[in-house]
Amino acid sequence: MPDLSAFSRDGKDDASIPLSSANPATSSQEAAVSPLNYSPIFTLYGHTRSCSSLAFSPDGLLLASASADKTAKIWSLRTGSLLHTLRGHRGGISQLAWSPCGRYVVTASDDRSLAVWSVAPGGEASMESSAEHQQHAPSSSSSTTPGSVLRHLQGHTSYVFCCAWSPQSNLIASGSFDETVRVWDVSKGTCHRTIAAHSEAVTDVDFNRDGTLIASCSYDGLIRLWDVPTGLCLATLPQPASSPTTSIKFSPSSTHLLASSLDSTLRLWDVGLGRVVKTYRPEREAGRRGEEGEGTTTIGGGRMYQNEKFAIKASFVLGPSPAHDTPSSRHQRRTYIVAGSEDCRLYFWDVQTRRLAAVLGGHHRDVVSAVAVHPTQPILASAALDHDLAIKVYFDAGPQRSREDGAAGAPNEAEMAAEGHQGQADEMKIEQEAADPVATAPVAQ
Amino acid sequence: MNQSLLNPFATPAIPESVHQVLAPQTETACLCARFNPRGLFAGQYIAAARADCAVAIYDLETRSLVRFLEGHVRPVTSLDWSSTGRFLVSGSMDWNVVVWDLKKREGGARTRTIRFDAPVSQVTFAPGTSRVLLVVLESQQAIVVDLRRKKRRRMAIPSEASSGQAGPSKWQTMELKIDLAQRHAEESGEDDAGLPPITAALFHPSGAYIFAGTTRGEILAFSFQDSPSPSSSSATCRLIARSNISGSSAIREMALDRSGRSIVVNSNDRSIRVIAIEVPPLSPINKAPPSSPDAVVSISTVHRFQDLVNRTPWNGVGFSGDGEYIYAGAAHQAAHNVYIWDRGSGILDKILEGPREPLVDADWHPVRPLILSVNVSGSLNVWFTPNAENWSAYAPGFEELEENVEYEEGEDEFDLEDEEEERRRRENDEEEGGEIDLWTLVGAPAPARGVGGTIFDVERRVKGQGDRDGQKMEVDEEQGADEQWQYAWAEDEELDGEDFALHVVLQDFQSRDYRDADTT
Numbered sequence: 001m002p003d004l005s006a007f008s009r010d011g012k013d014d015a016s017i018p019l020s021s022a023n024p025a026t027s028s029q030e031a032a033v034s035p036l037n038y039s040p041i042f043t044l045y046g047h048t049r050s051c052s053s054l055a056f057s058p059d060g061l062l063l064a065s066a067s068a069d070k071t072a073k074i075w076s077l078r079t080g081s082l083l084h085t086l087r088g089h090r091g092g093i094s095q096l097a098w099s100p101c102g103r104y105v106v107t108a109s110d111d112r113s114l115a116v117w118s119v120a121p122g123g124e125a126s127m128e129s130s131a132e133h134q135q136h137a138p139s140s141s142s143s144t145t146p147g148s149v150l151r152h153l154q155g156h157t158s159y160v161f162c163c164a165w166s167p168q169s170n171l172i173a174s175g176s177f178d179e180t181v182r183v184w185d186v187s188k189g190t191c192h193r194t195i196a197a198h199s200e201a202v203t204d205v206d207f208n209r210d211g212t213l214i215a216s217c218s219y220d221g222l223i224r225l226w227d228v229p230t231g232l233c234l235a236t237l238p239q240p241a242s243s244p245t246t247s248i249k250f251s252p253s254s255t256h257l258l259a260s261s262l263d264s265t266l267r268l269w270d271v272g273l274g275r276v277v278k279t280y281r282p283e284r285e286a287g288r289r290g291e292e293g294e295g296t297t298t299i300g301g302g303r304m305y306q307n308e309k310f311a312i313k314a315s316f317v318l319g320p321s322p323a324h325d326t327p328s329s330r331h332q333r334r335t336y337i338v339a340g341s342e343d344c345r346l347y348f349w350d351v352q353t354r355r356l357a358a359v360l361g362g363h364h365r366d367v368v369s370a371v372a373v374h375p376t377q378p379i380l381a382s383a384a385l386d387h388d389l390a391i392k393v394y395f396d397a398g399p400q401r402s403r404e405d406g407a408a409g410a411p412n413e414a415e416m417a418a419e420g421h422q423g424q425a426d427e428m429k430i431e432q433e434a435a436d437p438v439a440t441a442p443v444a445q
Numbered sequence: 446m447n448q449s450l451l452n453p454f455a456t457p458a459i460p461e462s463v464h465q466v467l468a469p470q471t472e473t474a475c476l477c478a479r480f481n482p483r484g485l486f487a488g489q490y491i492a493a494a495r496a497d498c499a500v501a502i503y504d505l506e507t508r509s510l511v512r513f514l515e516g517h518v519r520p521v522t523s524l525d526w527s528s529t530g531r532f533l534v535s536g537s538m539d540w541n542v543v544v545w546d547l548k549k550r551e552g553g554a555r556t557r558t559i560r561f562d563a564p565v566s567q568v569t570f571a572p573g574t575s576r577v578l579l580v581v582l583e584s585q586q587a588i589v590v591d592l593r594r595k596k597r598r599r600m601a602i603p604s605e606a607s608s609g610q611a612g613p614s615k616w617q618t619m620e621l622k623i624d625l626a627q628r629h630a631e632e633s634g635e636d637d638a639g640l641p642p643i644t645a646a647l648f649h650p651s652g653a654y655i656f657a658g659t660t661r662g663e664i665l666a667f668s669f670q671d672s673p674s675p676s677s678s679s680a681t682c683r684l685i686a687r688s689n690i691s692g693s694s695a696i697r698e699m700a701l702d703r704s705g706r707s708i709v710v711n712s713n714d715r716s717i718r719v720i721a722i723e724v725p726p727l728s729p730i731n732k733a734p735p736s737s738p739d740a741v742v743s744i745s746t747v748h749r750f751q752d753l754v755n756r757t758p759w760n761g762v763g764f765s766g767d768g769e770y771i772y773a774g775a776a777h778q779a780a781h782n783v784y785i786w787d788r789g790s791g792i793l794d795k796i797l798e799g800p801r802e803p804l805v806d807a808d809w810h811p812v813r814p815l816i817l818s819v820n821v822s823g824s825l826n827v828w829f830t831p832n833a834e835n836w837s838a839y840a841p842g843f844e845e846l847e848e849n850v851e852y853e854e855g856e857d858e859f860d861l862e863d864e865e866e867e868r869r870r871r872e873n874d875e876e877e878g879g880e881i882d883l884w885t886l887v888g889a890p891a892p893a894r895g896v897g898g899t900i901f902d903v904e905r906r907v908k909g910q911g912d913r914d915g916q917k918m919e920v921d922e923e924q925g926a927d928e929q930w931q932y933a934w935a936e937d938e939e940l941d942g943e944d945f946a947l948h949v950v951l952q953d954f955q956s957r958d959y960r961d962a963d964t965t
Binding site: 099100101103167168169170171185186187188192208209210211212213224225227228229230232233234235236237238251252253254255256268270271272274276277278279316335351352354 | 506835886947
């Protein structure tokens with residue numbers, strides 16, 4: 001039975017240090033200063049139940065969050081304010097995804113349907129109620145009402161758990177507890193193809209870079225690759241010990257797949273070879289490798305990644321440029337993997353060395369259920385379950401600048417954050433959603 | 446990118462049957478249809494030139510209409526995609542050529558309109574750029590249009606008080622047009638009537654050569670030298686080779702394969718010829734074609750196909766995506782056939798038979814074994830062979846067997862595996878595994894710029910040195926002093942390195958009546 005005292009619920013043991021690896025108690029195997037130096041710049045409040053998914057828009061100006069309270073919210077990163085609340089689902093939302101053009105968001109919900117919402121690009125704050133939408137809306141102008149439902153995709157027979165847009169934005173793939181993956185034609189709003197994918201709930205789907213492959217993973221411990229034009233299975237990658245797999249993501253080159261499973265392990269699969277090339281295990285910060293599975297002896301003081309119950313998605317994150325102030329190509333920067341953990345922290349692994357690179361703790365009071373990575377800037381967002389309804393947005397100002405030069409280190413959009421950013425771990429921008437001024441039309445049954 | 450996972454032996458290289466028909470909602474004839482041949486999303490979109498004066502773009506996967514480009518006033522006769530798939534150029538019987546920017550929404554998609562003196566029969570982009578076009582008119586001229594150059598015209602002030610002085614001048618964007626025959630006549634000093642009329646033309650993938658077919662059955666090879674720096678005058682074209690290949694019958698159309706080493710030619714004597722082309726390589730420094738007059742371009746006929754029984758004329762010829770097959774649509778009146786020959790041996794491999802309507806044009810998908818053919822009534826038929834389900838993909842140990850096989854146990858069948866050993870071995874593999882590259886895109890379809898680069902790539906390198914749309918102006922010696930040419934560098938819209946995909950626009954299409962084009 002694991003010793004729970006090592007995992008402090010309120011994070012008091014490491015509240016003031018955003019960067020855990022600076023803890024001198026860790027062994028010399030960890031670098032003295034981690035290259036990743038994220039600290040929170042604002043906190044967003046508004047959801048009334050746990051947040052299940054976060055995503056930055058492709059243009060990097062908006063953040064979308066989905067929650068078990070049946071709503072999704074769109075926040076502006078420039079001002080930290082809430083722009084839209086997407087209401088209409090009759091069940092909690094498990095995942096949301098932005099379209100590649102940045103105008104639409106699809107949400108996958110427990111009411112067995114998905115909805116495609118229109119979001120004004122760039123975060124315009126206008127919000128009008130729409131009485132009727134979809135095919136019946138006469139539109140003389142070409143713009144859509146922000147926050148309205150454009151398509152309602154029905155067809156799944158159980159909770160829809162995950163969704164993804166194809167890069168050409170003409171298809172949406174969704175996986176559900178009914179063990180199928182459905183591919184939807186967005187402009188018609190109909191199911192293009194149903195794939196009997198797994199023998200357990202499908203937990204994550206992802207498209208590859210040119211939209212010709214869909215990877216799906218499931219609680220049955222298999223990762224399957226599907227050919228989009230024909231719908232046939234091209235390959236199956238079985239996870240060792242059939243551990244239930246909860247998250248799958250293609251690398252930016254689409255040659256590798258990152259899969260995280262409920263034995264607290266993440267694996268990087270090579271798609272062409274069909275085997276694991278890197279494994280990222282929970283690693284005690286003291287440098288000792290924890291053993292897999294139950295019965296782990298915890299020697300107090302070290303923190304360890306844990307993921308055995310909840311489906312938490314992992315992502316790739318780029319480290320900082322080696323030379324400051326000069327843009328560098330992606331190949332010169334180290335790549336990391338970030339995942340939220342059930343001990344209320346975020347863990348970062350270096351992709352190549354497989355070692356733990358940083359732990360970001362003290363900001364959440366409950367299991368970190370969602371992490372999002374900004375497409376261009378070193379910004380992260382994370383959210384947690386019911387006991388902590390705050391969404392935290394972090395910025396990495398670079399290793400040397402965290403204390404002195406807060407203003408220059410802040411991202412372009414968050415000017416307000418620069419004022420308060422003096423290395424404090426506390427949040428400075430809090431947005432309350434006092435009242436919902438507009439009720440968007442309910443999703444048609 | 447799924448190519449690496451697809452079994453090359455299981456998927457046939459030639460399509461076998463019609464599977465889908467994309468019919469436009471309104472019955473309108475379609476004159477030309479093209480897949481977008483290059484870029485990351487190659488072959489996912491079909492552009493169709495219609496007789497109702499519009500260009501429709503369909504998505505192959507969902508069989509639905511994604512864009513509808515209106516702007517011409519007469520039927521559109523010819524289309525071409527740019528290398529990134531962002532620009533489309535269309536030529537029409539209304540004597541205009543229009544360049545469309547597909548990144549913009551419906552209304553503002555039309556970027557440039559170029560007027561000519563005759564209806565346009567064929568238009569193509571130069572490889573690697575969207576600012577140079579090759580246009581063939583029905584008056585049998587081939588014209589290279591350079592959209593990068595602007596002409597500045599001085600406007601005289603009406604009052605005579607300041608006679609002799611230049612009035613306020615303003616910039617007019619006018620294209621530089623180079624008529625191939627004229628330019629050749631000027632440069633070689635021959636009589637203008639020295640060259641026979643040109644009916645078809647295309648650029649070599651390097652952009653350094655232009656091949657033109659004439660009414661007398663000849664293929665002319667011009668060397669095209671672009672001049673990226675503002676200090677020299679416009680581009681030069683010189684005829685460097687000439688070869689008669691089809692007797693005296695006019696050449697109707699030509700198509701190049703991806704490597705640029707073969708051309709398939711459709712001529713009026715109802716036969717198709719495959720021509721092998723050899724060009725000297727571009728100089729690696731500035732990618733210019735060799736300027737010595739000894740540079741030889743050799744043109745030789747390799748195969749000749751014709752249907753001796755029915756003497757069918759052909760419409761729409763070309764190569765398959767990998768260049769292994771040659772296809773041609775048969776222009777019968779009462780049948781819809783596509784013939785496929787093997788390129789190496791010249792043997793007829795297959796005849797695809799479709800609905801009983803004459804065929805107007807055909808195109809082969811750049812990556813997949815899929816053919817598109819266009820009816821005279823405007824419906825687009827997509828031919829492919831459905832793949833059989835591969836059961837061994839469902840688990841790594843599965844293997845499909847033709848018949849029952851007696852299972853033989855291996856020596857180590859019941860050995861107990863040492864798990865520690867296994868784990869340690871895996872650890873070692875991971876430790877020794879080298880750096881993994883997660884960012885470089887591999888396995889994508891043909892690169893957008895073509896193998897080896899094109900001559901137009903030079904302008905990106907020289908660009909940093911020249912002035913940016915402002916100060917330098919050169920007087921073109923052919924024009925009078927009132928007009929000056931200025932070379933404007935490619936604007937940002939051209940230099941989109943990204944691979945472009947046509948994103949779905951949801952609300953717009955609901956307000957139109959153009960519903961989806963599929964009938965299945």
